[in-house]
Amino acid sequence: MKHMFTLLLLMLLAAACRKSDNIVSDKNNYLLGCWVGPVYADSLVTFTRAQTLPDDGYGIVFQSDQQFIERKNAGWCGTPPITYANYTGNWTLTDSIVDISVPYWGGSADYRWKLLSVDAHTLRVYTIAAEYQ
Secondary structure (H helix, E strand, O other), X not given: OHHHHHHHHHHHHXXXXXXXXXXXXXXXXXXXXXXXXXXXXXXXXXXXXXOOOOOOOOXXXXXXXXXXXXXXXXXXXXXXXXXXXXXXXXEEEEOOEEEEEEEEOOEEEEEEEEEEEEOOOEEEEEEEEEEEO
């Protein structure tokens, strides 16, 4: 019985000490990386960091070379089944303003966001403008 208890204690200790997944792409710039699961509250949008974009949902990626990837509807129809595609554009950051230009199925989109907060797990932005051509 004593050996069982010791073995159980060692297993619990090992599980508690295991390395957690580090999903931060760049500790010097938390904005870089993959963001999914947007939650909207009027013009405020909160994203959660992820390892990859979902196959069947919306997500964005800020890359260090100023490329921006937006995974969104591949066509005009928004009723299921929805097909998603990646659209590659570009982004710039000036002070706390993020400007994004990216194509979509019907033309091009320009977004202007105010960066409210970003850390290893959460990105919060305020939508200043969203224009579609």
